[in-house]
Amino acid sequence: MELSPIIKIEKLVKRFPMGKGEFTALNGIELLFTTGEFAGLIGPSGSGKTTLLNIIGSLDTPTSGDAVVLGKSISSLSAKEAARLRKENLGFIFQSYNLLAVHTVYENVEFPLLLLNYSSSERRKMVMDALEWVGLTDKVRSKPPQLSGGECQRVAIARAIVKKPSLVLADEPTANLDAANSHNILQTMVTLNKELKTTFLFATHDDKVISYLRRKIFLLDGTVDREEIKSN
Amino acid sequence: MKLAIKLAYRNLMGAGLRTWLNVIVLSFSFVIIIFMKGVMIGWDHQAKTDMTNWEIGGGQYWYKDYDPLDPFSLNESHAPVPAEVAEEIARGDMEPFLIVPGTIYPQGRLQSIVIKGINPGQSLFLLPSHKLDTITEAIPAIIGSSMAKNIKAKVGDRITIRWRDVNGTFDAGEILITEIFSTGVPAVESGQIYIPLKKLQQMMIMPGEATILTFRDSEINRPEIDNWTLRTKGDLTASVDKMIKTKTAGQTILYGILLLLAMLAIFDTQVLSIFRRQKEIGTYIALGYTRQQVVGLFTVEGTMHAILAALLSAAYGLPFLVWMAKTGWTMPIDTSEFGIAIAQTLYPLYSAGLVFSTVLIVTTVTAIVSYWPSRRIAKMNPTDALRGKLQ
Numbered sequence: 189m190e191l192s193p194i195i196k197i198e199k200l201v202k203r204f205p206m207g208k209g210e211f212t213a214l215n216g217i218e219l220l221f222t223t224g225e226f227a228g229l230i231g232p233s234g235s236g237k238t239t240l241l242n243i244i245g246s247l248d249t250p251t252s253g254d255a256v257v258l259g260k261s262i263s264s265l266s267a268k269e270a271a272r273l274r275k276e277n278l279g280f281i282f283q284s285y286n287l288l289a290v291h292t293v294y295e296n297v298e299f300p301l302l303l304l305n306y307s308s309s310e311r312r313k314m315v316m317d318a319l320e321w322v323g324l325t326d327k328v329r330s331k332p333p334q335l336s337g338g339e340c341q342r343v344a345i346a347r348a349i350v351k352k353p354s355l356v357l358a359d360e361p362t363a364n365l366d367a368a369n370s371h372n373i374l375q376t377m378v379t380l381n382k383e384l385k386t387t388f389l390f391a392t393h394d395d396k397v398i399s400y401l402r403r404k405i406f407l408l409d410g411t412v413d414r415e416e417i418k419s420n
Numbered sequence: 421m422k423l424a425i426k427l428a429y430r431n432l433m434g435a436g437l438r439t440w441l442n443v444i445v446l447s448f449s450f451v452i453i454i455f456m457k458g459v460m461i462g463w464d465h466q467a468k469t470d471m472t473n474w475e476i477g478g479g480q481y482w483y484k485d486y487d488p489l490d491p492f493s494l495n496e497s498h499a500p501v502p503a504e505v506a507e508e509i510a511r512g513d514m515e516p517f518l519i520v521p522g523t524i525y526p527q528g529r530l531q532s533i534v535i536k537g538i539n540p541g542q543s544l545f546l547l548p549s550h551k552l553d554t555i556t557e558a559i560p561a562i563i564g565s566s567m568a569k570n571i572k573a574k575v576g577d578r579i580t581i582r583w584r585d586v587n588g589t590f591d592a593g594e595i596l597i598t599e600i601f602s603t604g605v606p607a608v609e610s611g612q613i614y615i616p617l618k619k620l621q622q623m624m625i626m627p628g629e630a631t632i633l634t635f636r637d638s639e640i641n642r643p644e645i646d647n648w649t650l651r652t653k654g655d656l657t658a659s660v661d662k663m664i665k666t667k668t669a670g671q672t673i674l675y676g677i678l679l680l681l682a683m684l685a686i687f688d689t690q691v692l693s694i695f696r697r698q699k700e701i702g703t704y705i706a707l708g709y710t711r712q713q714v715v716g717l718f719t720v721e722g723t724m725h726a727i728l729a730a731l732l733s734a735a736y737g738l739p740f741l742v743w744m745a746k747t748g749w750t751m752p753i754d755t756s757e758f759g760i761a762i763a764q765t766l767y768p769l770y771s772a773g774l775v776f777s778t779v780l781i782v783t784t785v786t787a788i789v790s791y792w793p794s795r796r797i798a799k800m801n802p803t804d805a806l807r808g809k810l811q
Contacts (some may be wrong), residue, residue: 242803244805245706247705247706247802247803247806248802248803267710267711267712268710269655271705271709271710271713272708274706274707274708275707275708275709276708280706280707282703282706282806284699284808286699286700286702286703286806287703288431288700288703289434289700290430290431290432290433290434290435291431291434295430299707300707300708302423302426303423303428303708303709331434338706347707390495
């Protein structure tokens with residue numbers, strides 16, 4: 189069965205102004221991702237993996253070239269359209285969790301659904317399902333400062349997957365976690381990838397994450413250095 | 421908008437003490453502004469009511485030469501009561517006053533006064549003129565408490581009085597103080613004594629003459645009367661309006677300072693929030709908010725301080741305002757010497773319009789102050805915001 193493309197990156201270049209000149213973060217990236225992939229952008233700091241992830245997530249725009257995500261050209265999206273793409277189709281997981289500190293676990297996970305105007309009963313069911321996937325149903329009333337790092341990241345995962353997005357972008361999701369928590373989290377993501385057919389794209393240089401990836405794209409100085417695909 | 425309100429509420433409640441400190445400061449502004457404005461409205465209402473009851477009735481006709489600010493005009497300011505108003509006077513809906521200069525000699529001192537002749541049976545004013553209906557060989561007189569204090573007189577005292585009649589002849593007699601009245605209108609008592617109208621007309625050899633004619637009903641269209649100038653209630657209370665306007669302008673500065681303090685707290689919170697909550701702003705954008713929507717959320721959050729403050733004000737301010745309206749605000753010093761129509765105790769008067777306009781103004785100002793720093797979010801780079809990088 190042929191899998192449909194979810195991300196198509198063509199001759200993508202991203203430059204940032206630096207002093208009087210420019211710094212090229214990404215240079216001529218060409219990549220294609222299909223639905224259901226569990227892939228990662230791997231490279232040292234400054235290799236351009238987070239920049240590429242941000243462009244795919246429509247949080248940034250390319251200087252030239254294009255990234256087409258779910259059929260939408262990122263370079264030609266308006267701010268409103270980009271926000272809509274993120275709201276409806278993308279889930280984000282960040283290194284430092286980026287949870288809303290004054291909201292409870294339930295409210296944090298509920299947030300993306302509020303933006304999508306789900307009814308209260310639908311929201312409740314979806315939030316509880318998501319919390320069940322990550323094993324946090326007993327923490328619904330807790331607030332992020334009361335949780336451990338591993339629990340916070342699991343809340344972030346629940347928030348990313350609660351609306352069942354087509355694509356989850358995870359930027360160094362295990363950087364602040366110990367080995368046991370990292371494996372726990374990654375196991376959860378692998379399960380979700382299999383059960384929900386959600387595409388996961390990571391930006392990482394953590395060996396623990398790399399060992400779980402089925403497709404590894406190695407970036408070096410803003411270019412694709414090499415690719416590895418794990419055989420089943 | 422509904423979502424912004426929901427999120428803003430959650431954020432504010434989550435912020436705890438910081439929110440409540442701002443809300444408390446803002447609620448003080450609400451209560452103080454409403455109270456002070458209520459006092460002004462109450463004072464205005466009370467002053468006009470007292471003036472109506474004690475001094476001006478529903479309006480007056482002044483004899484053409486009469487000028488209350490020029491004592492020298494008094495000698496010439498009298499004329500027979502016009503025939504056009506005779507019927508109204510007979511009905512008790514109009515009262516003639518004869519006003520002439522005179523001198524009293526309390527305890528051997530000399531004091532210039534204004535002698536006012538009033539009908540003892542009148543019912544237009546609260547002046548206890550019935551106390552003038554006394555059989556005595558002296559001239560019965562009533563005076564105000566402030567005047568009594570100044571001349572150290574009490575009920576039953578006899579004081580020598582001197583006047584100059586229409587022919588310029590000086591004459592003298594003795595007044596008997598039959599009543600001392602209290603009023604919040606200094607203009608009806610300072611340097612004045614009231615004696616029966618007929619007696620004064622007889623003393624001055626001015627039978628049937630008057631200086632001013634006060635009528636009861638302010639609503640009726642009054643006819644023009646030759647040699648008499650119509651002074652409507654509006655004309656006669658214009659000084660009160662001017663005084664209230666001046667006081668209100670002065671108080672506006674106080675409101676401004678109060679609001680400024682509250683707004684400073686809100687502005688500070690907003691600026692701090694935008695710097696401290698950059699990651700949160702980035703997260704909102706990553707989850708599907710546009711930057712404009714985040715600006716809206718922060719503006720609603722700031723504005724909600726005013727709404728919470730209004731609710732808090734209602735909780736403790738309402739009982740306070742109602743209590744003040746009932747017990748009044750007693751001036752710490754004797755107001756009778758202020759020289760303006762002011763009662764010793766002022767009763768604030770609040771209206772729904774006053775409350776709503778205050779809430780609306782404070783909320784609008786809060787919204788503007790909240791929006792101002794929030795505009796900065798629109799210029800933020802979401803990827804930098806997500807990292808919490810200062811921008």
